[in-house]
Amino acid sequence: MVKLKINQKKYEIDADPEMPLLWAIRDKIGLTGTKYGCGVAQCGACTVHVDGEAVRSCVVPISAAEGKEITTIEGLSSDLGDSLQQAWIAEDVPQCGYCQSGQIMSAAVLLAHNDKPTDEDIDDVMTGNICRCGTYNRIRRAIHSAADSVRKQKGEN
Amino acid sequence: MRGINGISRRSFLKAGAAVVGGLVIGFNLPLNGKRVEAADKWSSADIANAFLRIGEDDSITILVNHSEMGQGVYTSLPMMVAEELDCDWSKVKIEAAPVNVVYGHTNFGAQMTGGSSSTWTEWDRLRQVGATGKAMLIAAAAKTWEVTTESCRAENGVVFHDATKRQLTYGKLAKQAEKMPTPTNITLKDPKDFKIIGKPIKRLDTPSKTNGQAVFGIDVQIDGLLTAVVRRPPVLGGKVKSFSTDKAKAISGVKAIVQIHSGIAVVADNFWSANRGAKALDVVWNDGAGANLDTEKQREQYAKLADSPGAVAKNKGNVETAMSSATTKLEAVYEVPYLAHAPMEPLNCVADVRKDSCHVWTGTQFQTAEHAVAAKITGLPAEKVHVHTTLLGGGFGRRAVPDSHFVREAVETSKAVKAPVKVVWTREDDIHGGWYRPRYYHKIAGGLDANNNPVAWKHTIVGQSIASGTPFEGFMVHNGVDSTSVEGAENVPYAIPNVYVDLHSPKSNVPVLWWRSVGGSHNPIVVECFLDELAAAAGKDPYKLRLELLKGHPRHKRALELAVSKSNWGAPLPERHGRGLAVHASFGSFVAQVAEVSVSKEGKVKIHKVICAVDCGPVVNPDTVEAQMESGIVYALSAVLHGKITFKNGRVQQSNFYDYKALRMDEMPQVETHIVPSTDKMGGIGEVSVPPLAPAVINAIFAATGKRIRQLPINSEELRG
Secondary structure, eight states: OEEEEETTEEEEEOSOTTSBHHHIIIIIIOOOSSOOSOSSSSSOTTEEEETTEEEETTSSBHHHHTTSEEEOGGGOOSHHHHHHHHHHHHTTOOSSOTTHHHHHHHHHHHHHHOSSOOHHHHHHHHTTSOOTTOOHHHHHHHHHHHHHHHHHHHHHO | OOSOOOOOHHHHHHHHHHHHSSOOSOOOOTTSSSOOOOGGGSOHHHHHHHHEEEOTTSOEEEEEOSOOSSSOHHHHHHHHHHHHHTOOGGGEEEEEOOSOGGGSOTTTSSSOOOTTOHHHHHHHHHHHHHHHHHHHHHHHHHHHHTOOGGGOEEETTEEEEGGGTEEEEHHHHHHHHHTSOOOOSOOOOOGGGOSSTTSOOOOTTTGGGTTTOOOBGGGOOOTTOEEEEEEOOSSTTOEEEEEEOHHHHTSTTEEEEEEETTEEEEEESSHHHHHHHHHHOEEEEEOGGGGGOOHHHHHHHHHHHHTSOOEEEEEESOHHHHHHHOSEEEEEEEEEOBBOOOOSSOOEEEEEEOSSOEEEEEOOSOHHHHHHHHHHHHTOOGGGEEEEEOBOSOOTTTTOOTTOHHHHHHHHHHHHHTSOEEEEOOHHHHHHSOOBBOOEEEEEEEEEOTTSOEEEEEEEEEEOOSSTTSTTHHHHEETTEEHHHHTTTTTOOSOOSEEEEEEEOOOOSSOBOOOTTGGGGTHHHHHHHHHHHHHHHHTOOHHHHHHHHTTTOHHHHHHHHHHHHTTTTTOOOOTTEEEEEEEEEETTEEEEEEEEEEEOTTOOEEEEEEEEEEEOSSOSOHHHHHHHHHHHHHHHHHHHHTOOBOEETTEESOOSTTTSOOOOGGGOOEEEEEEOOOOSOOOOOSSTTHHHHHHHHHHHHHHHHSOOOOBSSOOGGGGOO
């Protein structure tokens, strides 16, 4: 049994400790917002947060995630998550939408560290996430606009 | 194929009630028990019933018969119904249509999504659906109030009788509307009265695509579902000779191992176990003839073919005479490789085969074929087979396959193991698995007369036929010419008096398929780049030469003029920077692009900006048009910079996104889209921005460096300065 804490909820997973976190999240727990795209940490579709950092869950064994705080797209409901999701909707970013959970999870960590990212900062972080529909420019605009609202919230607090 | 693909009226009604909790305009599809031979015999009310449900709770449910793969049809098609229905847009919900003849493509017959055709082929029918619904609701109100229909009007989901200040919502009228006779003399709105069509309406599917709730095929979960990964032959066209299951069975979670048409399916209680099991299988393969395939040898074969006469696709004037009397002669060879589609969601399909039913959930572009193949494998009557279309995590043509292979795999496996099964392709399966855009070898020659006007154009195309050997052959291949191989080459818009285009379609073990824009993904590269070569030889500006030669093609010209007018064409640029342009018509739309690039001393190409102008006729959703232009540009750029599938000893040499690369954020150019205001015939948008991109970039590289790229993807070595 491997004990995982995902989106504030505790799970006991009956699986090989080597099973990648992605498949525990999708096949064992049934949260399907986190996507399989490549299995080798190349596309970013499987991005989740482990202790606040963006990781590619397709290559992290569950044994390495034990005892850590794991957040998936379904659990991203903080102010930061709301800002990103609202910005994504305002820019109508998604096309097929398959990569967008991963895009948003990567963007969330970027904004958590840097609430005024430059285009270069965005390139540095978001280049790990592939979108075959080509929504990159809208993602960039959405990140800038989410950053604006994050800063506004901070200013108001 | 039988006229009806099997949904009974009862199951329709049941599904309808489950969704909206009340009826609805009728939904009395005339299907109970009897076979309907052709959808064109149906009345407008029958058709409206198939596409539209109005709940007593005022909900508006629109059934969408085209697959949503990112191109926005789950929004643009409902917009057309809602416009004429005059409903409250905020109440609109969509549902994927089941498989039924009424949902067939208005041009192609079968229920399918492709050819950038969803919007223009539904433009009349779906507006009729909305207008029919509105007429029946008004008739219901008039009957309720005992007034004339002419004295009633509808707006935003409410019918009004202004004279007596009465009003009823569509929901309140739904039951009565169901009983109203089929309206005659439906008139559609004058476009100047449109309130929804033509506006940048937000996509209905965006919220669910930002919170993890959107359900793609790979996300389908049903009780007792197992996952299968299929071990397929390492050489395309190969077969299983023998196999041993011992090692695979030893993997925890593996439940069953069965041989199916495409290989050996390892079935487990989760993907990871199934994938480990598939890798652990010991298989002896019979590679077959494909083991000899080698990219370099194939190139020699294609080059040789190009020197011999092929099937004639176009013969205008006398190209040999014109060429021999030309003052300046040019010849070039252009080559493009096999390309995988690599949609972000790997192929997958869920099948639940039981004794008396079969359910299939998948993201497909070709419902009719999937339904038929599931019925055939299970032996069940058509009405017992149900295909549920999920969202598609990208299509690009890869999910419109003539042999239904990914559905066959799931249905065969579920039938064999007597349990619901989800077959998932790994990314490696996707990259190795064939069904590529064919490789093409183009040999082209042109001649200029003494006044530097192009007078001769001879183009030979060598590449596998997509349609040959498939059910599409009959209407796509004529006199040995597959129309998809020559589109964009045999219909060059330029006023050149002598044109000859011929085609060789060599056979291969590599299965090939339409790849976003199909012939447009290669022929316009040759046409638009070689025209630039002629312009350079003639000492003419490539833009001016095109304008001279585009007489009689006003839509090409307008798109080109608009793109160029936004691009600073002719203005000075720094050293090793350049602009290039291209224009191309496909799928009924006209797209011009100007690319601005720079090339470093090391030969690295950076695309700074792409200006795109599109004339697609009347626009349903301008924001979607813009998104699709950008999308096609990115898809094409991935191929220009990175895309390549090669073979050695019959084995594909690429495996995943580390060696079959896609464009990433740091390579993304600025993109500006301009829509040509147009009342001409409506065209498509999903594929049409792909064709001009590669030639615009290649022409820009020539402007920046004086070097001609004639082979894709770009090899930086050739561009060192």
